[in-house]
Amino acid sequence: MFSSGLSLLTVTRGESPVNVPLPHIHISSFSVTDAALKVWTPQAHQVSCSTADVLLQCHFSVIPGPIDPNRLKVTWTQNGLTIANYIQGQVIRRPGVVLSGKTVKSGNASLNIKNITFQNNGWNKCEVEYDGDKGWADIYLSVRVTPQVFLLYSSEPQSSQAKLTCLATGFYPPDVNLTLKRKDETLKTEKLTSPSKWLLDGGTFGARTVSTFDVTVVRGNRELFICEVTHSSLDEPIRKYLLKPVTEAAFTVWTPQAHQLVHSGSDVLLQCYFNVTPGPINPKLVTIIWMYNGRMIAGYNQGRVEWRHYYMILSEEEVKTGNASLLLSAINTESGDAQYWCDVEYQGETGLVDMYVSVRGKTDTLQVSLTVPHVTLTLNSDPQSSQGNLTCEVLKVYPVDITFTFKKKDETLKTEGMVVDESLFMWPLGEGICRAKSVYEIDVTTVQDNGESFTCEVTHSSVNQPIRTTLSKPVAPxxxxxxxxxxxxxxxxxxxxxxxxxxxxxxxxxxxxxxxxxxxxxxxxxxxxxxxxxxxxxxxxxxxxxxxxxxxxxxxxxxxxxxxxxGLTLEEVIRVAVTIIIIIFLSLFILWWSSVGLFPLIPVMDVDGVTLALQCTLTGWRLQLVTVEWFKNDQQICVDKKLTELEDGGENVLRDPPEYSVKQLPVKDLCCLDGNALRLEMKTTTEEFEGAKFKCRATHRLTRRSLVCGLEI
The missing domain is CATH 2.60.40.10 (Immunoglobulins)
Structure with missing residues (x-):
């Protein structure tokens, strides 16, 4: 494998230059001109603001072409997590990212990330595999988050001093400039770095600067105050204005603490006071409204508290003394950083003060104690590749200076030190702590075949000795x-x-x-x-x-x-259906064929050879449905439609012609069928029967099967 050298890219936006190491660009041969696969990006570091769409450019070429999609695999990862794949013509991606299957076929594997957030900040890797060759390009995405800006005023009537607080919250990266002005006069300018800021739960930062001035100098005038914030996410500074009367008046409303940095789970007192000159205060004439981010949360009117949330306390007794403060019980991070307003009205006079509360975790993030890091060592690799990454990761680390050392037995493979404002592999978690990782590439077969032991040592000021963790042996699924x-x-x-x-x-x-x-x-x-x-x-x-x-x-x-x-296949279903149909047809045929059977006519003679009767055997089922006809020389001589009504041995004497009679004789030992011996007896013995042709025809009236047997005398 071949990789380019490491250079330094400096990106300047606003007044905050950012130094970013250019990523390695990998190709799959020792010579660029002979490479079967080459992967590159024209922009190794990209800077964008949150909510924007970003195109991470990744291109590759294959020699010889054209590109066969069935032999191609593209994988995009963000901070070690897979976010998009192209495998054998199919695109698999997470919501919010777009990887075009059409452009990949032409050598363009660029990834479009929609509506980026601060969580997209960090390393992105475009890895291309073609016929066993691999190449990749690393791209660093710097996401800028614009700050929210507040200008807060606090004072006490008995004091000659007042405070102005310029507050910026929810911004990234951490470098920010805050300036306080009174009209055209600059009261204070401060460039804040990490020790002067606090981390918010989402990984962004908050910062403030406070200026105290003498109210007596400007008493009697309405003063214009300005808070100006400069940040790398802004093309021009954000300015907030406050027009504040600083005169002595008969009715005034004030707060001694316009900004509070509080811990999650603690009780918070939002201080709001008012003066009435001359006194005393008539509570029936006081109206107080507390608002939170534009919503009413508590109210006082005509001497009593009319509404409030269950976790808030507004004291009716304290209001009589000019204290309109609101107590919040067990505030939590779900409330988030929020702005509050205290609006007081007395006999038509109104006064309003606003304040801002930053809710933090239980740790004091301005003075965080040492936190012992939790260290893990994992092997991340493509199971279809012999190359993998050893990732040593540290959770909950403070302060943020930390050193990683990779070892194989007693051999040191890599040593890397990190600081939060310099490293691209360290992310703020909030509560003043960070997560960091270091990566080292290895040959996976050394772990599989030889059982090589790899160790990661983490050196941190919270421990006297390095924290060591060893890579566990891979376990098959x-x-x-x-x-x-x-x-x-x-x-x-x-x-x-x-x-x-x-x-x-x-x-x-x-x-x-x-x-x-x-x-x-x-x-x-x-x-x-x-x-x-x-x-x-x-x-x-x-x-x-x-x-x-x-x-x-x-x-x-x-x-x-x-x-x-x-279940059955379609062919099996057809085969079964055809078999059933054949069986049904065969069954019907057998039923039809066996419904009636007629054996040949046999003459019954006396000792002189004179024919006395003709006899045949009738077999079948439901013989009561069989019609028997006798013919002489093709002329019908008798018909019997109810043959089975005759008793065994019974005789049926025909009326017309009277020279014949029919008898039914039982037939035994027939399997599954009925049987009768039918006898046509001749009552005359004249020679007129000589040469006559007799026939017996049996017809089953249900199946329509008909059989005929004949005899010439």
Missing amino acids: VVSMRGAAVLQKDSQMVCRAEGFSPLSVVFKWRKDEEIMKTDTPQASWTPDNTPFAESWYQFTPHSREPLSCEVWHVTGVSERKYATYS
Whole structure:
């Protein structure tokens, strides 16, 4: 691998220059002209204000071209967390970022971040992989947050001194200039650095400057005061104006403390007082309204408190003495930094004072005690790559000066010192503490195969000896698959990896050998503190083509887990339906064929060979539905539609012609069928029957099956 040298980029905006080390730009060969893959950015450091859209430019080229999307992978990370992926033509991204699949195919992997916030401040990495070659470019994004500015006035009637407070809050970076003016006269100018500011919970800063002046000098005039704030996020200073009467009057309202820096969970007294000359004060004539960020929160009228929030106290007895102060119980960080107004009215005269409260955590952030850092050492790598990053991270550190040292056994690999205002790898957490990290690149195979021991030592003023932590041995994931794959229906399968370390895994879903999906979910934790990650695959199966999931980890590739199918494929459904239809048709045919059977006519003769009767055997089912007809020389001689009504051995004498009679004889030992022997007896024995052709026809009236048997005498 090849990387460019490190240079220093100085960005100046307003009056705050920022020195930023240019990131390494990596290519996948030792020669730029012979490189198969080259990745670069034309802008290694970008500065933008919050709420703006930012384009992080990343370009790459492949020799020889053109670019095949199926062999390309692009990964964007922000401060170590993956925010966008392009894998085999598919874009996977977090909300608020845009990575165009069309432009990636042409060598433009730039990322657009919408509506940036302070949380987007830090390092962004564009990593491109093509046919096993890797290259990347690092881009630092500096997010500027514009301050909110307040000008507050506080004084006491008995005192000759008054205070002006110029307050700026919610800004980043921390350098800021505050100026207080009275008309064109500059009262105070202050350039504030870290020790003069406090950290807010969101990682931004707050700062103030206070000027005290003699009220007696300007008594009798209305004074114009100005608070002017200069910051790198501003093209021109923000100015706040206050026109304050400083004359002696019959009715005045004031506060001795216009800005308070308080701790979360503490009680806060917002001090507001008023004087009436001449006294005493008539409480029936006093009206008091307290407001918070433009909303009414407490009120006093005609001698009593008419409304207030449950955690606020406004004393009716104190109001009679000119004390309109409001007590807030157990204020918390949810209230946030807020502005309050105390509005007092007496006999048509009105007075208003405003004040600002900055709510902090339980630690005094202006004088924070030493905080022992919590140190972790993790291995972060692409499971499909042999390269990885050792990340030594420190949480809850104060003061912010800290030194990292990476070691392999007794060999020192890297030493790095950091200060919050200089390092790009340190972030404020609020409460006066910070989080910091240092990164060192290693060959992952040294951990996998040789079990090399890596150590991170952190040196900090809160401890006498360095804090050491050792990289734990990688643990392979336990992989399982659950879900129901039902043929011809929308199905969902879940592949789960559990108990692995480090916490980077890649899921690959395959049909046969074709990769259908590649997923890199973030690891989560079970209630018993076991890491796990899950990948979901939704599909509608039409066949039992093998669907498998495998997990790639620094420890290797897991055994494939296969989905099990239930239900029938379309071909199987058709095959079953056709089989059922054939069975039905065969059953119907058998029923039809077996509904009636007729055996040949047999002559019954006497000893002289004279034919006395003709007999045939009738078989079938539901013989009561069979019609039997007898014919002589094709002329019908009798019809019997109720043959089975004859008793066994019974005789049915035909009326017309009278020379014949029909008898029914039982037939036994027939399986599943009824049987009757039908006999046509001839009552005359003349020779007129010689040469005659007799027929017996049996017809089943339900199935319409008809059989005929004949005999010539």
